[in-house]
Amino acid sequence: MAQTNVRTHPPSHTLTRYKSDVSTTAPAISSNIPTEIWRCVFDLVPRSVQLALACVNRACLETYRAIRYRALRLEDYGPVTKRLVRILACVDVLCRDPAIASLVHDVYVRPWDISCESRRKKHHLPFRCWLRINRVFSPSEAEQLSRERANRRARRRITRIRDVLATIPAVRYAIEWDEQVPYPNNFFTQLLEPVLRGTMRETLAHLSLKIPAATLLANRLVGIRFPALETLHIELCIFRADLMYAADFIDDIRMFINAIEDPTRPRLSALELGITSSSYPFDLGLLLQGLVPFRALDRFELTIPFNGTHLHDVAGLRRFLTRSAPQLHRLALCTRRASPAEAEPNSAWVLAALRGLTLPRLLSAELALRPVVGPFELSVLAGWLEAHADGLRSLALTDRQLALEEVAVLMAALNRDTARRLRLRVRRLSAALLTVLAQALPLLRKLDIIFGDIGAAEDAADGVVAFSRALRDQEATYQSWHLARLTLRQPF
Numbered sequence: 001m002a003q004t005n006v007r008t009h010p011p012s013h014t015l016t017r018y019k020s021d022v023s024t025t026a027p028a029i030s031s032n033i034p035t036e037i038w039r040c041v042f043d044l045v046p047r048s049v050q051l052a053l054a055c056v057n058r059a060c061l062e063t064y065r066a067i068r069y070r071a072l073r074l075e076d077y078g079p080v081t082k083r084l085v086r087i088l089a090c091v092d093v094l095c096r097d098p099a100i101a102s103l104v105h106d107v108y109v110r111p112w113d114i115s116c117e118s119r120r121k122k123h124h125l126p127f128r129c130w131l132r133i134n135r136v137f138s139p140s141e142a143e144q145l146s147r148e149r150a151n152r153r154a155r156r157r158i159t160r161i162r163d164v165l166a167t168i169p170a171v172r173y174a175i176e177w178d179e180q181v182p183y184p185n186n187f188f189t190q191l192l193e194p195v196l197r198g199t200m201r202e203t204l205a206h207l208s209l210k211i212p213a214a215t216l217l218a219n220r221l222v223g224i225r226f227p228a229l230e231t232l233h234i235e236l237c238i239f240r241a242d243l244m245y246a247a248d249f250i251d252d253i254r255m256f257i258n259a260i261e262d263p264t265r266p267r268l269s270a271l272e273l274g275i276t277s278s279s280y281p282f283d284l285g286l287l288l289q290g291l292v293p294f295r296a297l298d299r300f301e302l303t304i305p306f307n308g309t310h311l312h313d314v315a316g317l318r319r320f321l322t323r324s325a326p327q328l329h330r331l332a333l334c335t336r337r338a339s340p341a342e343a344e345p346n347s348a349w350v351l352a353a354l355r356g357l358t359l360p361r362l363l364s365a366e367l368a369l370r371p372v373v374g375p376f377e378l379s380v381l382a383g384w385l386e387a388h389a390d391g392l393r394s395l396a397l398t399d400r401q402l403a404l405e406e407v408a409v410l411m412a413a414l415n416r417d418t419a420r421r422l423r424l425r426v427r428r429l430s431a432a433l434l435t436v437l438a439q440a441l442p443l444l445r446k447l448d449i450i451f452g453d454i455g456a457a458e459d460a461a462d463g464v465v466a467f468s469r470a471l472r473d474q475e476a477t478y479q480s481w482h483l484a485r486l487t488l489r490q491p492f
Helices: 035-044 047-054 058-068 079-089 114-120 125-137 139-166 185-197 240-260 284-289 315-324 349-354 375-387 404-412 431-440 460-473
Strands: 071-074 106-109 172-175 206-209 231-236 270-275 299-305 330-336 364-368 394-402 421-429 446-454 485-489
Touching: 035 058, 047 058, 071 079, 079 139, 139 185, 172 185, 231 240, 240 284, 270 284, 284 315, 299 315, 315 349, 330 349, 330 394, 349 364, 349 375, 375 404, 394 404, 404 421, 404 431, 421 431, 431 460
Parallel strands: 071 106, 106 172, 172 206, 206 231, 231 270, 270 299, 299 330, 330 364, 364 394, 394 421, 421 446, 446 485
Antiparallel strands: none
8 A cells, every 4th residue: 555645744724732741831021030120121112012911921910010000190080090999909819919009109199079070970760760750849859869979979989099098008199189179178088098097107208298278187197107208298278268277287287297207217308398379378487497307308399489478587498408407418499480469579588598508418409590680699699509519419590591691600600520410591592602511511411401592593593503503613612521411492
C-alpha cells in the first residue's frame, strides 16, 4: 500500500491542541520591574488602552485599579458617582481582591444642590398617581409628600457617600463649596465626618477646607489632631449675613490650626490661607496673630484680595512671619480680584509686611506686585530682594506688568550665582529684555515670562519678525547663558 502523507500542522480552520505539559498561565508583568514603573507606563497610555491591558493578567488589573481609583471626585450624584459609590462599598468580594477603597489616595468633594437634583428625579408610577389624586383634593399635602420623599432620598445619598468616605485611607482630602449655591448644613456635616472620625484621620497628609461660616462646623474641628498632616489649606469666606458668626468662626479656625502642632513630633510643613473676593471684610490679623509657631513649617502662603481690605494692620502677619523665620524656606504673598465691599483699603500690605523682615533660610519667594505702583515702592522691594539674594534660588513676581527699566532694577538686586528659577510679567517681550536677564542672571536654569505685547512694532506680525531678528543679532550674548527651559506665555 502506498504511504499517505501526514500533515504536520492543522489546517487554518481547525483548532490546535497544545500539549498538557505546556503552561497556559499568562506571565506576570515582570518580576524585575517595580510596580511603580508600570504605573507610570499606564499613565502614559489612553484610557482605552488601559482597559485593554487590564484584561491581560491579574498584575495588569491591579495596576489599572491603582490608577483608576487613585483620585476620587464627587461633584454630583449622577450615574458615574452612583457606580463609584457601589464599587467602593464592595469589600473583599472574592476573598482575594483588596478593597477598592484602599486604593484611593486623593478625594475631592464639592457639594451640590441636593434639592434641585431631587426635583429632577422621577417618582415611581404608583406614587405619581397618588400625587395626582392628592393634588385634586389637597394640593398642600401633595407638595409636602413630594418634599418629604425628596428629603429622604437626599439623606440616603448623603449617608451612602459618608459611609464610603469613612472607609477610605486617603492621603489628600479637599472639600469646597460654590458660594452662589445654598447648601443644607447637614450635607457639609456628613462630608466632614469622615475627616473627623473616619479612617483617613490617621493617614491624612494634605487637607484643604472651604466651609461656610454659617454651618458652625469649625467648632467640630477644635481639638482634632491629625498625626500625619503635612499640608493644610484653608479658604475663608464670610458673607455680610454671617457677620454674627465671624468672631466665633475665626476663633475656632485659629484653635483648630494651633491644635495640629504636636509638641513631640511636629509635622506641619506647609500652611496656606486664602480669602475669597466675595468675602465681607474682616480682620485677618487677629487670626494670624493668634497662631502658634510651627517648628517644622517650611512653606507659608497667603492669598487675599489685592486691595487689602481684610488686612488693615499687618502686625499680626509680621509677628507670625518673624516667629516662623528660623525654618521658613518658601514664602508666597499672592493676591486675587479686589473685594467689592465698601471698606478701607490697604493696597501696600505686601511691602508693609516685608519691610524690615529678615528670613535667613529663604529659598523661594512669590510676591504680588499689583500693590507696588511707584518707584519708591519698587526700591523698597529691590532692597528686600538684595538682603535675601544670597540664598534666594526661585523668584516669582506676579499680578503686575513690569517695564524694562523696572526689570533691570529688580534683577540687579539678585545674586547672579544663586538664582535658578524666575517667573515674571512684562509689558513687552523684546530681545533687550532677554539680554538684561542673560547678563544679570547667567546661571538661570528656568525662565517663565508672561508678556502683554511682543517686539517694538505696533503690528503684531512685524513685532515678531523684529523680535526674531534681534535675537539672532544677540546670539553671542546667549551662548554663555545656562538657561535650560524657557516658557513664553501671553494671557488671553
